[in-house]
Amino acid sequence: MTGRQHRARAAHPAPPGPPRRATLRLLKQLFTDRLALMGDNAEVYGDVVRIAIGPKAMYLVNHPDLAKHVLADNAANYHKGIGLQEARRALGDGLLTSDGETWREQRRTIQPVFQPKRIARQAAVVAAEVDALIKRLGAHDGPVEILHEMTGLTLGVLGKTLLDAELGGYETLGHSFEAVQDQAMFEAVTLSAVPQWVPLKKQLEFRTARDDLRRIADELVEQRLANPVENGEDVLSRLIASGSGQGASRERMRDELITLLLAGHETTASTLGWAFHLIDEHPDVGERLHAEAVEVLGDRLPEHEDLRRLTYTAAVVEEVMRLYPPVWLLPRVAQADDEIGGYHVPAGSDVVVVPYTLHRHPGFWTDPERFDPGRFDPANPAGRPPRYAYIPFGAGPRFCIGNSLGVMEAVFVLAMAARDLVLRKVPGKVVDPEAMLSLRVRGGLPMTVHRRERVRRAEAA
Numbered sequence: 001m002t003g004r005q006h007r008a009r010a011a012h013p014a015p016p017g018p019p020r021r022a023t024l025r026l027l028k029q030l031f032t033d034r035l036a037l038m039g040d041n042a043e044v045y046g047d048v049v050r051i052a053i054g055p056k057a058m059y060l061v062n063h064p065d066l067a068k069h070v071l072a073d074n075a076a077n078y079h080k081g082i083g084l085q086e087a088r089r090a091l092g093d094g095l096l097t098s099d100g101e102t103w104r105e106q107r108r109t110i111q112p113v114f115q116p117k118r119i120a121r122q123a124a125v126v127a128a129e130v131d132a133l134i135k136r137l138g139a140h141d142g143p144v145e146i147l148h149e150m151t152g153l154t155l156g157v158l159g160k161t162l163l164d165a166e167l168g169g170y171e172t173l174g175h176s177f178e179a180v181q182d183q184a185m186f187e188a189v190t191l192s193a194v195p196q197w198v199p200l201k202k203q204l205e206f207r208t209a210r211d212d213l214r215r216i217a218d219e220l221v222e223q224r225l226a227n228p229v230e231n232g233e234d235v236l237s238r239l240i241a242s243g244s245g246q247g248a249s250r251e252r253m254r255d256e257l258i259t260l261l262l263a264g265h266e267t268t269a270s271t272l273g274w275a276f277h278l279i280d281e282h283p284d285v286g287e288r289l290h291a292e293a294v295e296v297l298g299d300r301l302p303e304h305e306d307l308r309r310l311t312y313t314a315a316v317v318e319e320v321m322r323l324y325p326p327v328w329l330l331p332r333v334a335q336a337d338d339e340i341g342g343y344h345v346p347a348g349s350d351v352v353v354v355p356y357t358l359h360r361h362p363g364f365w366t367d368p369e370r371f372d373p374g375r376f377d378p379a380n381p382a383g384r385p386p387r388y389a390y391i392p393f394g395a396g397p398r399f400c401i402g403n404s405l406g407v408m409e410a411v412f413v414l415a416m417a418a419r420d421l422v423l424r425k426v427p428g429k430v431v432d433p434e435a436m437l438s439l440r441v442r443g444g445l446p447m448t449v450h451r452r453e454r455v456r457r458a459e460a461a
Contacts, residue, residue: 012344017050026053030189034435038354048341058350064388066341067353070332072396077338081331082350087184094259109242113162113235119404122161123304129157130412131301134420143426143446150272154265157409164234170216177262179209181436217257235260266438267326268406272413273441274324276423277431278371288312289418302412310415315376317410321392325355328439330394355391364389422450
């Protein structure tokens with residue numbers, strides 16, 4: 001340790017945290033309940049917590065000002081961390097996992113695809129995809145696996161809006177991405193102690209999934225190379241225009257596509273799953289959604305301009321993402337020593353900002369466990385918490401590039417579903433969160449679908 005490091009530690013002590021004797025309990029939570037691991041320790045030890053598990057120490061950051069420091073003010077000192085490092089085996093150096101100049105170049109290449117005017121022009125495509133989903137759901141007789149349906153929708157939207165391609169034929173995509181998440185989290189919680197060649201079921205499934213994702217990405221690139229779009233604005237066209245399509249450039253395109261396919265569908269699908277669960281738990285919310293959809297849309301498809309009028313629907317989406325942020329963990333690795341909240345954080349440390357706990361911080365949210373879309377009522381902006389108390393899309397330079405498309409998609413789905421349908425969970429279904437790379441419903445979400453007019457008639461009879 002250098003003299004400078006000694007002085008830093010003397011001036012800024014290590015953060016509080018659970019004692020070494022708690023290691024077994026922490027390990028159990030790390031494997032079985034990562035949300036409790038974060039939430040319990042933040043509640044006991046405060047807004048900066050040092051959690052030591054074996055040879056690793058993780059620094060939990062749970063205050064808006066401190067989140068801003070890590071994600072924005074001193075972002076250059078923090079590279080991608082635990083979980084995302086392990087996901088690199090499947091995602092390569094895509095936008096989600098890369099750092100430094102590689103990341104900046106990738107961002108410059110893809111950013112124009114997400115310009116607000118271009119996303120606004122995609123509203124009709126999104127509405128048509130949602131309309132097809134609502135009709136498909138309404139025709140069901142019996143339980144529907146709603147997360148499967150949302151995954152199919154979000155992949156379809158992603159393909160048409162961002163890739164100018166049909167993804168309907170790639171039915172294995174959702175399963176392959178689940179296997180990637182499972183393996184990445186397994187490696188993270190085991191500190192990569194299990195060799196990758198060990199033929200565990202999870203690791204075998206990961207290899208199959210990785211090969212499947214690479215095959216799909218390569219097929220999409222080959223299709224576009226064979227049928228180029230003149231002055232194409234989609235991601236495939238921009239990636240091809242930015243490189244030769246050969247060698248390292250071809251590998252880069254594959255990495256970007258796999259990353260985009262995962263990030264572009266998983267977060268919105270997870271948000272919609274949690275939304276349908278919470279609406280089922282709060283029928284009054286469903287009734288208000290229905291009333292707004294009827295008033296704003298009537299019997300037509302939504303348009304981009306309707307986003308400004310579907311204010312309650314947008315508030316529901318925001319409150320869903322507060323309670324169940326699809327990206328529940330923002331992991332970083334400190335490149336140099338730092339001071340966070342008066343505490344010393346040494347270089348090489350895993351630093352995690354946890355939107356899940358930040359969004360439930362009692363210092364910034366009244367009755368934080370309660371589902372209340374009124375928190376995001378645009379007529380009451382003074383009731384909103386500080387900017388960095390709510391970060392469902394991250395913050396700073398790595399703010400989610402696709403946030404506007406995801407929000408539009410979620411608002412359209414909830415408005416059209418509430419107008420025409422009532423979704424109810426299958427009796428006995430226990431809904432618990434599963435904290436992987438995204439925050440998803442454990443074990444899926446089977447629901448029964450009812451045409452709203454039939455429900456009305458049954459209630460009136």
